[in-house]
Amino acid sequence: MTSKISPTKYSISDLSKEFDITTRSIRFYEDQGLVSPARKGQTRIYNQRDKVRLKLILRGKRLGFSLAETGRLFELYDVDKTSAKQLNSIMELIHNKKRDLTQQLEDINAVLIELNDLEDNCQETLRTLETK
Amino acid sequence: MTSKISPTKYSISDLSKEFDITTRSIRFYEDQGLVSPARKGQTRIYNQRDKVRLKLILRGKRLGFSLAETGRLFELYDVDKTSAKQLNSIMELIHNKKRDLTQQLEDINAVLIELNDLEDNCQETLRTLETK
DNA sequence: TAGGAAGTTTACGTTAACGTAAAGGTTGCT
């Protein structure tokens, strides 16, 4: 049996509400080539794929990716018929991204440790203040 | 015996070379109140503390912190004699930062998994290209 | 049929984090 799935059709304001971003941002992402919704007349109509892309864009932003970088990552997924040359440059790109992210993991862990220390200090100070 | 430590005195170009940033950036960070080097006449003289701060600024940037956010974190360390009220707002700030960073950890792990998948695909495609 | 809600394009404005250039002071050779 074929699986019927969710509505798969969204207006721009549907998505702006769901992701808590402005319609301006969504149109801007389109301008930058990160999404390309269908049109019904003038009106944009977004499908599941567009929605997923928005989610990925936002995740990218949380990680400090520029929109251009996120766009590059999107391209990676659309690669089916590529030359070996391109494949190698793609793998280099992937390698660099992995390197950056691994560095970020270290950074985050370090900062989390520091924040926990700070938190402990604060709580202790609070306790001594209350005892008095 | 007292431990003699490293030079602890740096010129602006020393640090710009060491951290691979421009002197313009370093002066800008000063402008934003993130470092405050001593002066000998007009000339800036940086010490160990300044150097550490630069390192932290750069780590913050890797994590997508704005200079203002990093500045807030610096302030947290200078807190000794603070009121309970301030302590609570500080702890809230810490809490939010921890929340963000934890989210980032999840994001990074997700992206790393995807990148590994992509890498595998690329390598497999490369192998099939070579076999032919 | 008048108006409101949601959509559109076009275009100028804004903020952060510097880049870049101009104009000049200080030190150290040679």
Add this chain to the structure above:
DNA sequence: AGCAACCTTTACGTTAACGTAAACTTCCTA
């Protein structure tokens, strides 16, 4: 003395990622 290598301040320019406003269309409904 001259100039090269640093340092300084001042100030305008630049890019990314939108914000904001104007002017317009389309659809719904009271």
